[in-house]
Amino acid sequence: MDKWLMGVDxxxxxxxxxxISMYGEIKHKWEIPTDISSKGKNITTDxxxxxxxxxxxxxxPKSKLLGIGMGAxxxxxxxxxxxxxxxxxxxxxxxxxxxxxVETSLPAVVENDANIAALGEMWKGAGNGAKDLxxxxxxxxxxxxxxxxxxxVQGISGAAGEIGHITSEINNGxxxxxxxxxxxxxxxxxxGIVRLMNEALKGFDGTTELPETFTSKDIFEYASKGDKxxxxxxxxxxxxxxxxxxxxxxxxxxxxxxxxxGVSKAGDxxxxxxxEQFQKFAFPRVAKxxxxxxxxxxxxxxxxxxxxxxxxxxxx
Numbered sequence: 001m002d003k004w005l006m007g008v009d010x011x012x013x014x015x016x017x018x019x020i021s022m023y024g025e026i027k028h029k030w031e032i033p034t035d036i037s038s039k040g041k042n043i044t045t046d047x048x049x050x051x052x053x054x055x056x057x058x059x060x061p062k063s064k065l066l067g068i069g070m071g072a073x074x075x076x077x078x079x080x081x082x083x084x085x086x087x088x089x090x091x092x093x094x095x096x097x098x099x100x101x102v103e104t105s106l107p108a109v110v111e112n113d114a115n116i117a118a119l120g121e122m123w124k125g126a127g128n129g130a131k132d133l134x135x136x137x138x139x140x141x142x143x144x145x146x147x148x149x150x151x152x153v154q155g156i157s158g159a160a161g162e163i164g165h166i167t168s169e170i171n172n173g174x175x176x177x178x179x180x181x182x183x184x185x186x187x188x189x190x191x192g193i194v195r196l197m198n199e200a201l202k203g204f205d206g207t208t209e210l211p212e213t214f215t216s217k218d219i220f221e222y223a224s225k226g227d228k229x230x231x232x233x234x235x236x237x238x239x240x241x242x243x244x245x246x247x248x249x250x251x252x253x254x255x256x257x258x259x260x261x262g263v264s265k266a267g268d269x270x271x272x273x274x275x276e277q278f279q280k281f282a283f284p285r286v287a288k289x290x291x292x293x294x295x296x297x298x299x300x301x302x303x304x305x306x307x308x309x310x311x312x313x314x315x316x
Contacts, residue, residue, distance in 0.1 A: 004060075005310040006068040006106065008047060009113060009302030010034065012088050015043070016299065017050055019065070020307035022315075024124045028054065029303065039090035048103035067107040067314040069306030071116035072096060075158035081110035084158055087177070109313045113302055114161060115152050117295075118145025120305030121258045125297040130255040134248055135295065136163050138241075138263035141177075142185040142192075148252065163248065164189070168240045188241045190216040190263055197233050204229060220266035235273055242277025249290045250283045260295030267294060 004027060009016040011034060018029035032050050035042040047070075055062060074086035081097020100108040111119075118135030121127040127135075131150040137143040144163030146153040153160045164185035165178050173182020174195065186192045193216040201208075208229040209222050223230035245257055257278075263270065271294060279287050297304060 003066040004064050005307035006051065006065050006104075007303035007306035007310070008068060008070040009116065009299075009306060010043065010070060010072045011113075012036070012073070015047060015050075016303050017047070017054070018300075018303040018307070019054070020304065022066075022311060024304060024307065026300065026303070028058065029300070030054065036089055040086075040094075043089075044096070044099040044103045047100070051104060051106075062105065065106055067109065067310045068100060068104055069109050069111070069116070069309040069313075070096070070100060071111055071113035071302045071306050073113050075162075076110055076112050076115075076154075077158055078111075078154045081108065083110070107314050109306075109309045111152070111306070111309055112143075112145070112158065112161070114143030115145040115154075116305030116309060117143070117260060117297075117301040118147055118161075118258070118305065119152065119308045120297050120301035120303070121260065121295050122147055122150075122305075123308045124304050125301060126258045126293045126295050127256055132252065132254040133256050133258065134161075134163075134245075134252065134254045135258045135260060135301075136245070137261035137295075138188055138190070138259065139261035140190055142183075142189050143261070146248075146252065146254075148254075163244065166244045166247070168244055184240060184244050188237055188244075188263070193219055193233065193237055193263070196236060197230070200229060200233050216263055217265070220263075220269045224266075224269045234269065238270065238273035238277050242274050243281050245274075245292070246278050246281030246286075249278070249286045253286050254290055257290060257292045258295045259292065260297075260301060264294050 004019040007018045014031045019027040075084045083091050083094040083096050085092050097108050097110045127133045133147040135145045142164030144161040146161045165183045167182050168184045169182035174186040175181050176183035176186050209227050219230050223234050
């Protein structure tokens with residue numbers, strides 16, 4: 001029997017689930033809402049029920065599944081699959097791997113959500129098999145995953161790849177949810193970009209096409225049409241992000257830096273100024289050998305990366 005890999009990506013509002021072949025093809029995928037009540041204690045039970053009912057619907061036995069891989073927000077203890085902390089869920093030292101195995105009766109492997117997105121892009125996406133890769137997700141926050149020589153870099157306390165918390169503004173930085181000020185997340189996330197635009201509008205007496213209430217998507221859209229204020233704000237974002245990525249690349253010299261998350265949908269409107277800034281700040285040899293690309297898997301990166309984890313951890 002050809003085994004399937006179970007991929008799960010835990011988000012703040014939805015949990016994405018998928019049965020994936022050993023070759024990384026999605027066989028079936030679906031979503032369930034994330035129950036954040038009671039400090040998220042129903043999450044593992046909900047996942048187990050969702051898997052059982054989907055297998056039943058497809059007429060497949062539990063033995064069809066090799067194991068379950070899951071991406072969760074927050075730093076993960078690589079040795080035991082415990083979540084050190086997931087602020088939005090109220091988890092602290094939460095034994096996610098153990099609970100998942102008990103509830104699903106499947107061997108489980110747990111990793112940080114940005115890390116599994118990086119694995120997904122490496123396996124089936126823009127990474128295209130690159131063994132040295134940095135994946136940056138620009139969404140409500142800014143996440144990151146670092147792969148060196150085909151292996152995830154986790155660090156001593158599971159916090160490697162916290163790209164969003166590289167200090168980017170050392171003077172008068174904006175407060176970040178992490179407790180620091182001036183983090184990259186306060187500038188390059190969707191919310192950070194909107195905040196920068198609101199600040200730019202305060203002292204602005206020129207004209208802009210931007211509607212009264214706007215999102216980061218609107219800012220990129222009007223920039224692509226030539227709106228000068230929107231272009232100025234995006235240049236500012238590209239400068240901070242380009243500097244942070246160049247510093248990372250100088251340390252790691254990856255083959256690729258893959259930009260994912262909702263903000264990456266801006267495509268060339270973001271990528272063009274970002275590449276220019278990256279070239280300016282990166283060590284010349286790094287600037288020549290490291291390529292910046294937009295992620296290609298979208299919302300599937302997490303489930304595919306989680307499946308890769310199962311294949312490479314549990315199939316050995």
